Amino acid sequence: MLFAHDTECGLVAAAGLVNTDGPDQELLPDVAALDRFITTHGWTGRHEHTDAELREVRALRSRLRRIWYADTDEVVAIVNGLLRESHALPQLIRHDDEPYHVHAVPRDAPLATRMAVEAAMALADLVRTGELRRLRICDHPDCDNVLVDLSKNRSRRFCDAGCGNRAAVSAYRARKAASHS
Ligand SMILES: [Zn+2]
């Protein structure tokens, strides 16, 4: 493990959230889709299942996406802004079956606030360890999904949406076409 468990989960969840805002597809079209998303990423605590909550979560995405394109000083400004607005106060807590980890807002804070703060805390770790390069955009030419490279040798190139396979298939076809010409 490169970072603390909650840092890695926070980064993966933030990237997952950003990627629900596809260029031609809204992957959080309704409350049910948000329910599935938070189950996938293990979110517990307050969850209202309302359109207002859904709107707040969706609105967070473009702000988080900017982080993937920003330089260090801009990332710091965004992260500090998110923490300040949310009145973040880091506390070690234990809940469900998890070991002690840090929450910087209470579990009954709105979902979008908790998502923002968890992302910001995880990003703060990346800044402190000089590892912002681990935030990448998918290498597939048709994809602008964001990803977090948590591999040891920083070798991850593609997002989770099957782009690695797609790229391998195109490379295979290209080789085959070349060998037949
Ligand atoms: Zn927790």
Ligand SMILES: [Zn+2]
């Ligand atoms: Zn991709």
